[in-house]
Amino acid sequence: MKDLQQAKTVDARKLVLDRYRHEDVKDALVALFHGKCAYCESFIRHVDYGHIEHYRPKAKYPKQAFTWANLVLACGVCNGSEHKGDAFPRKADGGPLLNPSAEDPAQHLSFEYDPQTRIASVRGRTTRGDTTEKCLGLNRKELRTYRSTRVKQLWFIAQQAVTDSEARQLLDEAASASEEYSAFANLLRDALLKGISLSSAPLKS
CATH class of the missing domain: 1.10.30 (DNA Binding (I), subunit A)
Structure with a gap:
């Protein structure tokens, strides 16, 4: 300094x-x-x-x-x-942006997957979350298309994990912080643990 x-x-x-x-x-x-x-x-x-x-x-x-x-x-x-x-952006403009080093994104962002449209989206659940999503383009077309392909695969694995121990292990691995889109894997794993049916209804955290 x-x-x-x-x-x-x-x-x-x-x-x-x-x-x-x-x-x-x-x-x-x-x-x-x-x-x-x-x-x-x-x-x-x-x-x-x-x-x-x-x-x-x-x-x-x-x-x-x-x-x-x-x-x-x-x-x-x-x-x-x-x-x-x-x-x-400052507080008056809906900021500040979320700090991934110091904050839990799940407090401000909702991770959602719709098995009918097969789209995985990130939505703001607070003003700061909404500002962050829009500023960073977390639902930009190319990103959402690529992310949705991965989450679609995880959704299928989660369905199998109800009765298949190997599928359950794959889902647990995908939910690790070291894995791509682990927030969505955690969404599916939480639904499985809570006994929520992985049907055609949209899931969100």
Whole structure:
């Protein structure tokens, strides 16, 4: 932080702020978030390097540029200018966005699957949740299509898990934090544990 305060030119400040790109930082974030985007739960590393993302944008909050709790791993789409970018809505505008490092997303977001339409959606259950969903584009077309394909498979596995121990093990594994779209796997597993019929009726957390 002292180096940042002493940087007098634009180039000097950029040099200091770029230190967060160090590979050790990236590797630690990949491990912490299991190689998934902290926002949309998609695996990143098999198709991209991923972004070291500042929850509070460094352009607006430069003093938090090196704060570990302010860093997350994000995909280039969630973190791109079309979605989060440098956006950080204030409370008056429905913010702040959810902090995946410090908050339970399930407190503000509802994870829903409709077996009739075979669509897996993320909905806001609070004002902040709604703002987060819209800002990050958590229901953007390409993401929802890909996510729904995976959750459709999990729904079938959950149906089999009622009587099949191997299917139950697969569902338990899918609900692990290290797995893609684990929030939806937990939705299906909770329904199974509560004895809720996995029929044609929509499920939501």
